[in-house]
Amino acid sequence: MLSHKAKYALKALLYLAEQDENHISKTIEIAEGANIPKKFLEQILLDLKRGHFVSSKQGKYGGYYLIKSKNDITLAEIHRLFDGAIALLPCASLNFYEPCSDCKTESECHLRHGLMLIRDKTLQAMQGITIASLVQK
Amino acid sequence: MLSHKAKYALKALLYLAEQDENHISKTIEIAEGANIPKKFLEQILLDLKRGHFVSSKQGKYGGYYLIKSKNDITLAEIHRLFDGAIALLPCASLNFYEPCSDCKTESECHLRHGLMLIRDKTLQAMQGITIASLVQK
DNA sequence: TTAAATTCTAGTAATTATGTAGAATTTATA
DNA sequence: TATAAATTCTACATAATTACTAGAATTTAA
Structure with a gap:
């Protein structure tokens, strides 16, 4: 069975994959869009970043975006x-x-x-x- | 991943499958033969019994034996x-x-x-x- | 009756899973 | 340059699960 963490990661990646090219998604936006506890999601997104699936922009108007093609994330x-x-x-x-x-x-x-x-x-x-x-x- | 319980169950079934037809194996015998903590194995064997994979004979000279063909246990x-x-x-x-x-x-x-x-x-x-x-x- | 086995009912200790809290850091822009 | 708004970091909390163990009750052969 998948852990919640893995399930949430997949849902977050799906959310990001559905956004327009060049769009940057805030954590709170992903959390609400994909129904994931926000503080928990923060950790998960950092893990996804360390895994080189997403990258982030810090500071105001920052957020997360895919850096790996959705066709290549298995x-x-x-x-x-x-x-x-x-x-x-x-x-x-x-x-x-x-x-x-x-x-x-x-x-x-x-x-x-x-x-x-x-x-x-x-x-x-x-x-x-x-x-x-x-x-x- | 398999739990230890599932792994031990498989190893116990393998042990039983390797015995002669009609042989009855004591828990301690299976535990030592398959390297499984004895008290833990007791519970596992009861679960396997409830699942109708093995049956038991109680009392002195009792023990466990397969009741399902080893070809049919997946x-x-x-x-x-x-x-x-x-x-x-x-x-x-x-x-x-x-x-x-x-x-x-x-x-x-x-x-x-x-x-x-x-x-x-x-x-x-x-x-x-x-x-x-x-x-x- | 006794020895030797299963069976039953608890309990326990360690680990993992699932989060939360709050402060530090970074960045855009007014 | 100050501020607002975002990520990032470190630590903690708590609940559930896993992996066992303890010990008494029951069953059965001889």
């Missing part, structure tokens, strides 16, 4: 930024790999192989969903 | 029993559906459609992984 990336691994266990993860603490040896782990198959399928599906594909829905 | 079922929805949000779930609290109307939710596509792909992959497929690895 659900997989947002999931990884906010919720971490897409795989079902760390030992089956590409980006968040960690060995199982409770497996004697990795080759003996009967779960890993199957979970990597799932990861590949899910990842492929998540990479196919972009902000653009969601906007036009 | 990762999807175990995920749902211990970790709930496979979909990324409740509004996109088949078995754990709930409307979004923060969406004005369901048809206006731009996330739902995309998340249902992911759910279908992931579910299909998870239904393809059975205990039998994991045992032979």
Whole structure:
């Protein structure tokens, strides 16, 4: 399941993607438009900025805007930024790999192989969903 | 990600699937064989029993055994029993559906459609992984 | 009757999720 | 240059969930 943070991030990106080119959106505007708690959204937007999905203009008349094409922002990336691994266990993860603490040896782990198959399928599906594909829905 | 509970459940089922037909496994035996905290495993086995994956014999010389074919126990079922929805949000779930609290109307939710596509792909992959497929690895 | 197992009902400790508060900083413009 | 209005930063709060543990009750074979 997605955390609220990841869900709100997606909704904020959708909001930004629907604005006119060159439009700068204030946090409060996004919060009200997408129904997200404003103070929570502040943090999320900073995370999205650190992830190079959006950028900001500070000070009066400042706000946020997309810096990555809505065609290039995938659900997989947002999931990884906010919720971490897409795989079902760390030992089956590409980006968040960690060995199982409770497996004697990795080759003996009967779960890993199957979970990597799932990861590949899910990842492929998540990479196919972009902000653009969601906007036009 | 899978909870420890779900992971332990899978490992316990794998352990049971590897035993001889008609063999009854004590909790302590499974716990040591699969490296699972014993008291925690007790609860998990009861959940698996309530889910009709295993059954038990009480009293001295009692223990647990599979009652469902290892070919018919899928990762999807175990995920749902211990970790709930496979979909990324409740509004996109088949078995754990709930409307979004923060969406004005369901048809206006731009996330739902995309998340249902992911759910279908992931579910299909998870239904393809059975205990039998994991045992032979 | 006893030993050895499951089953049941609580409880607990640590972690994570979901926010909020408030001050500091930045910037446009009057 | 002062001010208003925005982002940014640091810290905290609180509730829920996760991952267990404790111990008594029940069941059953011998």
